[in-house]
Amino acid sequence: MTSALDMLLRLEETLEERKSADPDTSYVAKLYKKGPCKIAQKVGEEAVETAMAVAMDDDIGIINESADLVFHLMVLLKSRGYKLEDVALELARREGLSGLEEKASRED
Numbered sequence: 001m002t003s004a005l006d007m008l009l010r011l012e013e014t015l016e017e018r019k020s021a022d023p024d025t026s027y028v029a030k031l032y033k034k035g036p037c038k039i040a041q042k043v044g045e046e047a048v049e050t051a052m053a054v055a056m057d058d059d060i061g062i063i064n065e066s067a068d069l070v071f072h073l074m075v076l077l078k079s080r081g082y083k084l085e086d087v088a089l090e091l092a093r094r095e096g097l098s099g100l101e102e103k104a105s106r107e108d
């Protein structure tokens with residue numbers, strides 16, 4: 001079975017290929033054409049829909065909306081020239097650093 005990471009990396013390759021695709025035949029190319037601000041708006045909408053699915057205890061909705069959210073966030077990152085690896089590097093930098101300690105250090 002394909003690992004989650006393999007799936008995400010394969011999707012990232014497809015998103016790269018869609019940079020030269022026709023917006024009339026590709027949803028991703030259509031998003032790129034609208035630009036990062038419009039894509040960011042879409043990410044916001046999908047985040048709200050994910051939160052609403054949680055509030056409504058809609059288990060299927062939580063997975064579906066989360067998939068929409070992750071997909072649109074990946075398109076947004078691509079539209080700005082970033083990769084999942086850039087996000088992973090930032091998470092690696094934070095690894096082991098307690099969120100509570102980091103917040104407290106900002107409040108000093």
Ligand SMILES: N=c1c2ncn([C@@H]3O[C@H](COP(=O)(O)OP(=O)(O)OP(=O)(O)O)[C@@H](O)[C@H]3O)c2ncn1[C@@H]1O[C@H](COP(=O)(O)O)[C@@H](O)[C@H]1O
Nearest residue numbers: 011014015018021025026027028029030042067068071072
């Ligand atoms: N994973 C996805 C994926 N997830 C969600 N979506 C689309 O995201 C859109 C979000 O749905 P909404 O109802 O929120 O939005 P909408 O009503 O279509 O759009 P609005 O006009 O309201 O903004 C739907 O059209 C979904 O089909 C996706 N579209 C594409 N992919 C992947 O991207 C690849 C490339 O897609 P194309 O560029 O279209 O070939 C595909 O092969 C898939 O692997």
